[in-house]
Amino acid sequence: MSVAIRQLATAAPDFEAEFQRVLHWSAQTDRAIEERVASILDDVKARGDAALLEYTQRFDGLAASSVAALEITQDELRSALDAITPAQRSALDGAARRVRSFHQRQLDACGRSWSYRDEDGTLLGQKVTPLDRVGIYVPGGKAAYPSSVLMSALPAKVAGVGEIVMVVPTPNGERNALVLAAAAIAGVDRVFTIGGAQAIAALAHGTATIPAVDKITGPGNAYVASAKRRVFGQVGIDMIAGPSEILVLADGSTPADWVAMDLFSQAEHDELAQSILLCPDAGYIARVKAEIDRLLPGMPRRDVIRASLEGRGALIHTRSMEEACAISNRIAPEHLEVSARDPQRFEPLLRHAGAIFLGAFTSESLGDYCAGPNHVLPTSGTARFSSPLGVYDFQKRSSLIEVSEAGAQVLGPIAAELAYGEGLQAHAQAAEFRLKKGDAR
Template identity: 80%
Template structure:
């Protein structure tokens, strides 16, 4: 029986559109109680037993037998050897992608990741000191789901930010090491790498063990166990985000070849059965052409079963009144990936407020952003683009305020601070400011 994919057809003109579309968008991020308990146990065990616990779980879950955790560390020589062993075309692709990602994040650092200060009229210096984190951990999926692009997108901005050490963890079930992942680690400048994964790897990074050093922040995607572990260790360390299923929303005016749009919808649907692919378009005939392209192209896709389940379960082809309405709906969704497949994408871009990444024009496929365009592909999902941003250099930095008050400034600021401090009943605060005044007034009692 042939596999088919028929994304639900909706129209904003329908009286039931809002309810129908809300049902389609629904995705529950509710935690699985069994997973949460198992992860909590693993985290506590690693926190108490360190290397021994990590070794035990690695043997149990990944069938890797090692006497010491040092045996599971990948040396720089191994990373370099993996890079040199892959085909030349892959080496060149990795280096080209890395160069573009590095160039983008260097520009990002210059624009929003530098220290700054100014001196006001009374000689007081005010500013912000930007410093990199000392050590970060990056989690990279392993086994069959191996993503060298994730190595580049997590390690390179950390490197550009000036992070001193970048510790990579990657599961290698039954010892199956992905050469491209190792090569990417070499190209991206990973400091140390360990072949451990799952909640135990997150725990090792968060708490530190006898062999794996404690980090300041953990970034990178993973399965439900990894996500649950990251959520639980937040506060002990920083994390990037808790990602939901991948999403793409295409705003189309009908001018792009329908095969291109169909394949762009596939590009996210093939990630996961829960991934979501949505088309918004005011041209009903064009929507029909895209559906025909889906029907024709799907049988040739190696991951057609996953694509079909994704499109059948969560996909949508939506007929809108016009492109303005399509932009408004997009803002309400706040998608992870937003393609503006239009003759004049610059016309619509100013109307778009909420998206993880915006891809302008028919030639800008989302897949280019995943690998080599330059901007980071770690993006907010599930509507969190309303208040979150892509992973960037700023995620690997912290900011400290700089204040150097001049003698003249203390005379003005001291009066202001003392008045407010007395109002709050904090006499020591007030007195600390008043003692620096040229004429020190008597201390006031509580009002």
């Protein structure tokens, strides 16, 4: 059966209207979810562990005598690591090595303190320090995500975070060995088998058992996203993630079945995920569409893929690759593949994307698991002003200022003049008191 995915052309007179329909997605969560989340957050803040135990039993079917019983010990993490297959261990080690190496380079490039002295001896600079404690949320409802453990925990470790507290739902008490093994490899300090809005509340406010953190990272469902939005300000958060997205810019040189499967790779996440192809070759678009129809019946998650492609997907015929790049910048996708013979030719034209995958052999899935850069990326057009999760998300910066006596004579009159202009006499006189006699107003 053919997939009823939208097919648009930039040369068509109604393109702009149809294009806006493709892009439209309401980030507003259901009001009932917002109200429920607010109730859960307030309850966990007020009753702590007792509320956590009730919600964990209600939502995950996991009964426990105490929240301490929901903590997975370091011995259990190491046992999980020992229990996985050699192939799984090798894959986790290889992915962790690349992710750690990439974020170490990030630290070396932009994550160090610096200072300088100007000609009068005044010291100016920036002090970079890691956060004391962070919480990482790892989804665990519909699927298990060991890759998310690596992507959140390793940059935090590289940044020098003092303690990493991980929360992961385990419906009916089913623990995923790969997730726990990933936590062991990444050096997670504490792991609790709780999830949902109640886990976000516990991390933000702390309970008798779970320590409050300084920042919460990691993706989750609508309840988790709503809870992160509500606790922001009490703690830091990485971002509010929307449905997953992929945009493929193709010149027609990549095998059509490769591109069809790349579109599937995001569509299979959920029905609201978005997969778009931009290409100046109408014949190639037709071949990709034929591959979509051919390959879909063999996909285990074909119903989800179909719903995603028909609901939010699009195959767009452009006038040129340059026009495709311009449209891509308007979309600002989470994942952007440049599937072309000479991807470096087009990369300078691309300004807004969470991650850019260059060349036919660079499938988005490699970035999800093991290429090295972080797979926690801005969605819903927020790549226009947001960045992937990185070392910088687990650090903070303090300005350093040490003014010499000579420097005070130069800066004092400037500060005083501006302070008087703002009507702030104490500010002005605080600067003037440090001037040599006769220099003050």
